[in-house]
Amino acid sequence: MGAELDTRWFDPARTNLLVGLLLFLTFLAINVLRAKRGGSIYIRPLAGLKALDEAIGRATEMGRSILYMPGLGSMEEVGTLASITIVSRVARKVADLGCSMQVPCYDPVVMAIIDGVVREAYLEAGRGDEFKPGSVHYVSAQQFAYVAAVSGIMLRERPAANVFMGSFYAESLFLAETGNLTGAIQIAGCDKVTQLPFFVCACDYTLMGEELFAASAYIGREPIQLATIAAQDWAKALAAAMIVAAIALSALGHPELGRLLHTS
Amino acid sequence: MRSGPVILTFLVGTALIALFFIPHHKAQAINAELLVWATVIYAFALILGSISLWNTHARKIRLKTEGWPYSLVTLFALVVVTALGVWQGVGEGTVVSRIYNMVNSPLASTMFALLAFFIASAAFRAFRARNVEATLLLVTAVLMMIGRVSIGEFIWKGFPGFTEWLLDVPNLAAKRAIAIGVGLGAVSIGLKIILGIERGYLGRSR
Amino acid sequence: MSWMARILAIDRRVIFVLVGLGTAIPLLWPVNLPITVTPRVEAAYQTIEALPAGSTVLISMDYEPDTMAELQPMSIAVLRHCFRRNLKLIVITLYPAGPGLVEPALRLAAAAEGKERNKDYAFLGYKSGFQAVMIALGESIRQQFPVDFYKTPLDSIPILRGVNSYSKIDLVINLTASTAADYWIQFAASRYHKPLILGVTAVMATDYYPYLSSRQILGLVGGMKGAAEYEKRMDIFGDARRGMDAQSLVHVIIAGLVILGNAALLTTRKTA
Numbered sequence: 119m120g121a122e123l124d125t126r127w128f129d130p131a132r133t134n135l136l137v138g139l140l141l142f143l144t145f146l147a148i149n150v151l152r153a154k155r156g157g158s159i160y161i162r163p164l165a166g167l168k169a170l171d172e173a174i175g176r177a178t179e180m181g182r183s184i185l186y187m188p189g190l191g192s193m194e195e196v197g198t199l200a201s202i203t204i205v206s207r208v209a210r211k212v213a214d215l216g217c218s219m220q221v222p223c224y225d226p227v228v229m230a231i232i233d234g235v236v237r238e239a240y241l242e243a244g245r246g247d248e249f250k251p252g253s254v255h256y257v258s259a260q261q262f263a264y265v266a267a268v269s270g271i272m273l274r275e276r277p278a279a280n281v282f283m284g285s286f287y288a289e290s291l292f293l294a295e296t297g298n299l300t301g302a303i304q305i306a307g308c309d310k311v312t313q314l315p316f317f318v319c320a321c322d323y324t325l326m327g328e329e330l331f332a333a334s335a336y337i338g339r340e341p342i343q344l345a346t347i348a349a350q351d352w353a354k355a356l357a358a359a360m361i362v363a364a365i366a367l368s369a370l371g372h373p374e375l376g377r378l379l380h381t382s
Numbered sequence: 383m384r385s386g387p388v389i390l391t392f393l394v395g396t397a398l399i400a401l402f403f404i405p406h407h408k409a410q411a412i413n414a415e416l417l418v419w420a421t422v423i424y425a426f427a428l429i430l431g432s433i434s435l436w437n438t439h440a441r442k443i444r445l446k447t448e449g450w451p452y453s454l455v456t457l458f459a460l461v462v463v464t465a466l467g468v469w470q471g472v473g474e475g476t477v478v479s480r481i482y483n484m485v486n487s488p489l490a491s492t493m494f495a496l497l498a499f500f501i502a503s504a505a506f507r508a509f510r511a512r513n514v515e516a517t518l519l520l521v522t523a524v525l526m527m528i529g530r531v532s533i534g535e536f537i538w539k540g541f542p543g544f545t546e547w548l549l550d551v552p553n554l555a556a557k558r559a560i561a562i563g564v565g566l567g568a569v570s571i572g573l574k575i576i577l578g579i580e581r582g583y584l585g586r587s588r
Numbered sequence: 589m590s591w592m593a594r595i596l597a598i599d600r601r602v603i604f605v606l607v608g609l610g611t612a613i614p615l616l617w618p619v620n621l622p623i624t625v626t627p628r629v630e631a632a633y634q635t636i637e638a639l640p641a642g643s644t645v646l647i648s649m650d651y652e653p654d655t656m657a658e659l660q661p662m663s664i665a666v667l668r669h670c671f672r673r674n675l676k677l678i679v680i681t682l683y684p685a686g687p688g689l690v691e692p693a694l695r696l697a698a699a700a701e702g703k704e705r706n707k708d709y710a711f712l713g714y715k716s717g718f719q720a721v722m723i724a725l726g727e728s729i730r731q732q733f734p735v736d737f738y739k740t741p742l743d744s745i746p747i748l749r750g751v752n753s754y755s756k757i758d759l760v761i762n763l764t765a766s767t768a769a770d771y772w773i774q775f776a777a778s779r780y781h782k783p784l785i786l787g788v789t790a791v792m793a794t795d796y797y798p799y800l801s802s803r804q805i806l807g808l809v810g811g812m813k814g815a816a817e818y819e820k821r822m823d824i825f826g827d828a829r830r831g832m833d834a835q836s837l838v839h840v841i842i843a844g845l846v847i848l849g850n851a852a853l854l855t856t857r858k859t860a
Binding site for chain 1: 399402403404405406407409410420423424427428429430431432434435437438441448449486489490493494496497500501503504505507508509557560561562563564566567568569570571572573574575577579580582583584
């Protein structure tokens with residue numbers, strides 16, 4: 119016999135999360151309106167993304183390709199979604215400069231989407247005929263089989279730049295270290311905190327945590343996209359203020375705010 | 383033409399957010415069903431992936447590019463294992479299961495084991511006292527490496543406790559900060575996609 | 589080229605050989621360095637220890653051969669502890685290659701503690717779907733697993749009589765190298781309020797410290813070191829304790845190389 123069936127239409131324990139979500143939406147709306155009214159939004163420079171332009175230029179001069187890895191996440195993972203938004207912009211730059219890129223994929227759904235994204239980027243750049251079918255290809259849905267194949271690509275084809283953007287796991291060090299062997303410029307962005315140290319050690323530039331999610335807006339520089347980063351920053355500032363306030367109040371014997379922030 | 387997928391994304395995304403707040407058993411049954419749909423879509427996408435794999439390696443064989451014999455091996459393995467799987471199934475005791483346990487598993491373990499060598503060479507190259515931050519990184523890394531294994535305790539009884547403190551206090555503080563940023567970034571990109579602000583996944587950046 | 593400059597430009601294959609020797613030598617000539625049990629592993633141990641005999645434990649062993657070096661010794665130690673406490677075990681795996689590892693671990697642990705399949709433990713096998721499975725276990729175990737791994741109907745298995753959902757499970761243990769741990773926390777611990785212990789790889793362990801602080805999990809065993817501590821607590825000498833000597837020496841080699849590299853860098857800077 120199973121557990122008692124839950125018949126509630128709202129979980130009151132998640133009220134604080136709902137309030138947080140609504141606050142975030144409010145910040146998003148305010149900043150999007152600001153952007154539409156012509157307000158300027160400052161985003162601090164991200165060295166890794168500035169280097170991306172140089173890397174693509176360098177690859178074009180050397181006549182070598184860019185190797186873009188969207189990570190080992192599936193479409194459910196936010197890191198993969200971020201990677202797809204970045205690859206569309208990278209592919210556009212690659213197409214504009216007449217360079218070539220290769221995208222070995224771990225997940226077949228991701229492969230199908232990125233194939234369409236890259237194809238579209240080439241069409242938008244007016245270079246649809248330069249898109250190489252098969253440049254976005256499926257490798258394997260086994261972690262180390264993928265690593266072995268991509269390492270082989272790096273060592274044989276010697277791309278000028280390796281771009282790791284997405285969700286990576288234990289293979290992060292393997293790929294980055296193999297890429298380092300070939301002398302390629304390496305730019306990484308990963309949402310998995312545990313893999314950041316490996317990328318920091320082995321890559322030239324690393325986007326840490328939320329910088330990965332800001333990257334697509336940063337590259338595209340569209341005002342509404344930049345507005346979403348501003349909303350993110352407002353939410354972060356509010357979260358920091360509430361944490362400090364909760365700690366201070368708890369220390370003074372008033373743990374109510376801390377309890378409000380507790381999630382289940 | 384693109385508004386269809388954007389509207390569908392908005393409707394499904396909003397529904398899934400709503401399901402997070404609705405514990406009613408019927409709502410959670412829908413949630414569970416959607417997860418099953420995702421598995422089914424993945425299964426179909428595997429067919430696409432196999433076609434892509436076939437085309438990539440067939441092209442290499444046709445053009446006799448460098449390493450084409452390995453592509454031949456790949457395609458042979460793809461055909462043979464698929465045929466065996468369809469014919470006998472993939473359960474315990476089948477040929478596919480034995481191939482997986484005797485070939486794939488040891489290969490995966492071997493590749494994973496190579497990480498030990500790679501971390502050594504990466505650490506030797508990266509942990510250099512070039513500036514204050516790099517020096518802090520290298521000192522912490524050396525202390526952690528020694529303190530987290532038995533030899534650390536052998537050198538100084540307080541070493542394990544010190545490394546636990548490093549993990550519990552400064553490391554955890556930094557991880558939590560990054561995790562908050564990642565969480566907010568994830569919410570941001572999720573909302574951008576659901577609200578149609580970000581359409582890069584459709585193949586048209588906006 | 590001076591010696592220091594040579595050290596800076598050392599071929600990485602020399603480093604690989606040193607690491608290889610550092611791994612092989614202690615395995616051939618063990619030293620048996622001391623191991624202290626840390627509070628997190630002790631907490632996991634005490635959680636199992638506190639369960640009365642006859643309690644039902646759901647163990648999900650969600651890992652594949654690439655991470656078995658860290659997780660298999662941990663699994664065997666935890667299984668043996670549960671057997672020693674005369675707990676009833678329901679074992680599942682959410683990874684397709686999992687059965688190949690779960691079965692030998694169960695056989696070894698059961699043989700060491702004199703336990704029998706179906707009487708003291710049941711292995712239900714692999715089920716795909718991750719979160720879908722975890723949610724469904726809250727409704728009906730039999731719907732997800734109508735038969736066990738050996739094709740025996742669940743109703744014929746003595747230890748599963750009357751057990752069909754989380755409500756009859758006293759503890760959940762998840763041993764994994766993946767995000768399965770996050771889902772077990774979300775569903776088993778948060779939604780169904782089941783006590784949960786995690787066993788994860790060393791690199792992931794620090795991610796779960798906050799959950800331990802907030803008591804969303806009751807114990808955490810991290811990596812081969814955690815497994816060695818558990819074996820020490822159980823007073824057994826398994827693969828984890830055997831491997832700690834090798835791990836210790838390799839860490840010393842890496843630390844030594846880092847220090848040497850920096851000494852070389854400083855010396856070449858001074859002479860430049």
